[in-house]
Amino acid sequence: MRTPETWSVRDAPEEITVYEVGARDGLQNEQTVVPVEVKAEFIERLVDAGARAVELTSFVRGDLVPRMGDAEQLMARLSLPADVRSVALTPNLRGVQRALECGIREVAIFASATETFSQRNLNCSIDESLARFEPVVALARANGVAVRAYVSMCWGDPWEGVVPLEAVVRVGCRMMDLGASELSLGDTIGVATPGHVVALLDAFGAAGVARDRLAVHFHDTYGQALANAAAAIGAGVRIVDTSAGGLGGCPFAKSASGNLATEDLLWHLHGQGVRTGIDLAALVETSEWLAAHLGRPSPSRVVQALTR
């Protein structure tokens, strides 16, 4: 079978926005460094397949994150349709300046829900990171550029363990207060389960954040990503972050911890009659093509099943 049978579900949404993070979150966490022309073709193929929200790259220091050191060259190669949300990660003021020079339409920032990961990943406290984002968001918005905000470690932290709901809501709400228009809640280590997912969504609701501002971002480290996405959708979330082919986690590496694979989510959604606008077959072909460049099979089960 090349596509799932469609069995409509009562209360299922008509449409879900799939926010494609493969070119950024995915490739940034792959062992193989992909040449800029392959990245550009990958993104164009994603858009041709119907992706309408795509994270392109990260404007970081190339000496610190070599995989993303080609942001300007990549942007120069791309010519994306106006109806595509094309987003770049910009961790600081210099990043957003560079992104604006490239004509970016939307930027993303990221903070941690826990102090330990903030120190380890951003090298500063949560408060310091938020203070750093203030001029980033201000500059973006002054240029008519929307801001997406990520919160990582929302459901568990490898050093701190349990992450209180209040801690996540506090960080998320402060980013919204700065001027972000969308909040992506990340299960960075993949430990969440549905009751916890819904509890956090409800905590944001109680704090006044509307459901349509929330996205969910699950990693499949414990095999829970799709079931958690289903629970979030059941609770009213309409934006789900995924990576084509499950990029970012190699099934042959001990550190496998990739994003939810776009194809696996599409099978689940299309099977329920939920529209995504993405052509599954074209996406599978794209992931297979990229896997050849990465020199290993895709960890997406759907890609594996359909390319046998």
Added chain:
Amino acid sequence: MRTPETWSVRDAPEEITVYEVGARDGLQNEQTVVPVEVKAEFIERLVDAGARAVELTSFVRGDLVPRMGDAEQLMARLSLPADVRSVALTPNLRGVQRALECGIREVAIFASATETFSQRNLNCSIDESLARFEPVVALARANGVAVRAYVSMCWGDPWEGVVPLEAVVRVGCRMMDLGASELSLGDTIGVATPGHVVALLDAFGAAGVARDRLAVHFHDTYGQALANAAAAIGAGVRIVDTSAGGLGGCPFAKSASGNLATEDLLWHLHGQGVRTGIDLAALVETSEWLAAHLGRPSPSRVVQALTR
């Protein structure tokens, strides 16, 4: 994190019966042949970890299914507690006679929802297979032995494509009429999605089969197994078939199509405060131990995450 945080969910069941198929469905579909003493230790470890429903082996012809050719030797080695459902697959009268001689307490039979798979797997039509099961069930029940009935290809067939709900219900109900006490609905090729899962459960309900007689048996070929199990549980199913470590599907083989991994289901259930009686850490240790005998890592994401 070694165990999921517990976040209770309203309407979640207090308990789920995990029916462990690793020693039979799992090992039968592994490339490596496992010695009988390893199989016996595997089953004893499963029971020690808390498994209370375990499929042990299959009484088939050893010349046709070499991996299961040691059923008598295995049974002779086992001494399982009386509160453990210990089940053997018995495809025909000779099989159930052999199983009874070994003191089996419960047997399982299997039919296909589609004619093509019936011919290919059982070498006979659906009607012929059901006629063959009549004396099997009669002999089992005359000896006070319960019968579990599997239906395969319930949500899709590689040759026939769409499988009408009525076709599945017809086969399932005929097996219940023969005297089976539990019906396990198998997504043999892993293509189901939640709307279709619930539609089939409802069709059985409309045909008079109580929910507590139904089990679900998902393969993870398309990455849908856990989300489908969650949907079935949400619709009232309380028995889920899984295999320890995801046995039966090797992540390094192109034909990867294993059962839902017991550990991945446990993470999902325990995280919601649903009891299974199984100790996750002990089960992971068992799967890691068996993976060493199989010469490859477990495809279970939870096993991979916890044994890094």
